[in-house]
Amino acid sequence: MNQQTIFDYTIHLADNALVIAQRNSEWCGHGPVLEQDIALTNISLDLLGQARSLYQYAASIRNKMNGNDQATEDTLAYLRDAREFRNCLLMELPNGDWGQTILRQFFFSVYQYNLYQYLQRSSDNTLSAIAEKSLKEVTYHQRWSSEWVIRLGDGTEESHRRMQNAVHELWMFTGELTTPAGYELEAARENIGVDPASLKAAWSQTIAEVFQEATLDVPATGWMQTGGKEGRHTEHLGYILAEMQFLQRTYPDSKW
Amino acid sequence: MSVQELEKIFQDKIDREVRIEPKDWMPDAYRKTLIRQISQHAHSEIVGMLPEGNWITRAPSLKRKAILLAKVQDEAGHGLYLYAATETLGITREQTIDDLHSGKAKYSSIFNYPTITWADIGAIGWLVDGAAILNQVMLCRTSYGPYARANIRICKEESFHQRQGFEILLVLSQGTPEQKAMLQDAVDRWWWPSLMMFGPRDSESTHSDQSTQWKIKRKSNDELRQQFVDMIAEQAKILQVTLPDPELKWNAEKKQYDWGEIDWNEFWNVVKGNGPCNKQRLDARKKAHDNGAWVREAAKAYADKRKEREEKEIKVA
Numbered sequence: 001m002n003q004q005t006i007f008d009y010t011i012h013l014a015d016n017a018l019v020i021a022q023r024n025s026e027w028c029g030h031g032p033v034l035e036q037d038i039a040l041t042n043i044s045l046d047l048l049g050q051a052r053s054l055y056q057y058a059a060s061i062r063n064k065m066n067g068n069d070q071a072t073e074d075t076l077a078y079l080r081d082a083r084e085f086r087n088c089l090l091m092e093l094p095n096g097d098w099g100q101t102i103l104r105q106f107f108f109s110v111y112q113y114n115l116y117q118y119l120q121r122s123s124d125n126t127l128s129a130i131a132e133k134s135l136k137e138v139t140y141h142q143r144w145s146s147e148w149v150i151r152l153g154d155g156t157e158e159s160h161r162r163m164q165n166a167v168h169e170l171w172m173f174t175g176e177l178t179t180p181a182g183y184e185l186e187a188a189r190e191n192i193g194v195d196p197a198s199l200k201a202a203w204s205q206t207i208a209e210v211f212q213e214a215t216l217d218v219p220a221t222g223w224m225q226t227g228g229k230e231g232r233h234t235e236h237l238g239y240i241l242a243e244m245q246f247l248q249r250t251y252p253d254s255k256w
Numbered sequence: 257m258s259v260q261e262l263e264k265i266f267q268d269k270i271d272r273e274v275r276i277e278p279k280d281w282m283p284d285a286y287r288k289t290l291i292r293q294i295s296q297h298a299h300s301e302i303v304g305m306l307p308e309g310n311w312i313t314r315a316p317s318l319k320r321k322a323i324l325l326a327k328v329q330d331e332a333g334h335g336l337y338l339y340a341a342t343e344t345l346g347i348t349r350e351q352t353i354d355d356l357h358s359g360k361a362k363y364s365s366i367f368n369y370p371t372i373t374w375a376d377i378g379a380i381g382w383l384v385d386g387a388a389i390l391n392q393v394m395l396c397r398t399s400y401g402p403y404a405r406a407n408i409r410i411c412k413e414e415s416f417h418q419r420q421g422f423e424i425l426l427v428l429s430q431g432t433p434e435q436k437a438m439l440q441d442a443v444d445r446w447w448w449p450s451l452m453m454f455g456p457r458d459s460e461s462t463h464s465d466q467s468t469q470w471k472i473k474r475k476s477n478d479e480l481r482q483q484f485v486d487m488i489a490e491q492a493k494i495l496q497v498t499l500p501d502p503e504l505k506w507n508a509e510k511k512q513y514d515w516g517e518i519d520w521n522e523f524w525n526v527v528k529g530n531g532p533c534n535k536q537r538l539d540a541r542k543k544a545h546d547n548g549a550w551v552r553e554a555a556k557a558y559a560d561k562r563k564e565r566e567e568k569e570i571k572v573a
């Protein structure tokens with residue numbers, strides 16, 4: 001198996017988890033009610049933990065390829081530029097209101113839930129172990145976020161309007177989740193990874209069921225934005241990285 | 257039974273170290289003092305999330321980010337325990353929070369100082385949590401049961417936070433010249449405000465006597481402050497930082513440190529609302545609360561709808 005493919009695939013999984021964790025963590029201390037501030041922070045922590053395991057694995061692959069030990073979880077997170085990030089565009093979008101953040105988490109958690117179920121059976125032992133461990137967390141993320149989508153969708157007139165608006169804002173970024181990049185197809189062929197297109201039906205079904213209970217309309221499938229998986233991002237990612245990476249960039253080669 | 261007799265029984269319990277529980281009779285002033293103190297403590301936890309939260313997105317490594325995120329989340333948890341303790345005294349969380357937003361209730365002034373560099377996150381853990389722990393360890397034995405128990409839970413996590421803060425600074429102390437300068441600068445800025453956390457001098461403190469008699473407080477402001485200086489002055493040696501007080505020195509006779517005078521002018525100024533971040537902190541809390549109103553309303557409306565539906569289903573069945 002081509003090591004570069006495993007590296008790209010792992011980095012893509014890690015970037016997804018890190019970028020959405022980074023976005024969610026902006027809420028910490030600013031949530032609408034204390035219990036939910038804590039709940040979303042929990043999810044951020046889980047996703048950050050997943051990202052770390054994945055970056056550590058990616059770093060070990062890169063070091064093996066390069067015959068040195070220069071790559072670490074932190075060089076991968078802090079010293080790559082936007083064009084090298086492989087996360088889906090959905091993760092990097094601004095938080096918007098609480099409803100929009102919840103909805104993004106819901107779209108992603110349903111995707112991750114389906115993905116990790118398959119990834120548990122990956123022929124790559126490290127990836128399967130990470131998937132198995134993360135699945136417990138993601139099962140909770142999916143439940144928590146779907147409950148909130150329902151609560152807000154079927155809450156008050158205002159909350160319904162806000163949620164429907166969030167659906168319109170985010171919908172065109174959902175297609176990328178299940179649109180395969182080259183390294184995903186290759187990883188799937190080797191039974192290392194999963195072809196995300198194969199997850200589309202299950203993803204759509206859960207979305208439809210939860211939306212129905214939430215009294216939200218599923219938009220007619222229109223144009224879908226893609227590119228993040230190949231490193232072509234929105235304008236937002238550069239700002240996320242500028243903020244996240246600033247200490248590492250300002251004080252190079254320092255230990256923290 | 258007359259009020260005098262009830263008061264005698266109450267004070268007798270306190271003297272015998274029997275914890276007061278929510279259903280026990282207690283003097284009105286005791287209840288009011290506790291509501292004021294516990295809600296102020298709760299607000300401090302919540303407002304305290306802001307200066308540290310300021311660095312979550314910029315933490316310099318993934319490990320530091322995870323530790324900081326978990327720490328700020330712990331503070332939210334502490335707020336929850338404490339709001340629950342105030343509720344046992346007959347005041348709702350909403351009322352308590354309204355009092356914070358209207359400016360009627362206070363929170364610890366320390367959180368009105370800005371976190372300007374990463375070293376500030378270490379300094380808060382080391383100095384601010386260090387000071388808070390001394391207070392909270394004392395409060396583990398406070399006379400009101402729910403408040404004592406809340407503090408026991410808090411202390412377990414807080415000592416962890418202090419170690420993590422110290423560890424941030426220890427790494428800086430072994431780092432580049434820039435990192436060492438960052439460390440010293442943070443200590444320079446946080447030292448005096450940390451000493452102020454223990455409140456006015458005993459001779460100036462308005463609430464202390466009665467609180468001591470009721471065993472809400474078991475050590476005076478000045479005693480706790482001395483304990484803090486003695487502890488920190490020793491730890492500062494390990495970090496190789498200078499505490500910004502030329503008068504700070506070991507007094508072999510008293511077996512404790514002597515130190516200089518706090519700038520009480522600054523202390524009262526920040527209490528009155530003129531600290532560098534008083535306005536920002538309160539604005540941030542109000543904004544979070546206001547922006548969250550529709551979420552809380554929706555959750556309530558949804559819960560009501562569900563209940564209604566369930567009742568209908570029961571009737572039909």
Ligand SMILES: [Fe+2]
Nearest residue numbers: 301331334414
């Ligand atoms: Fe705390």
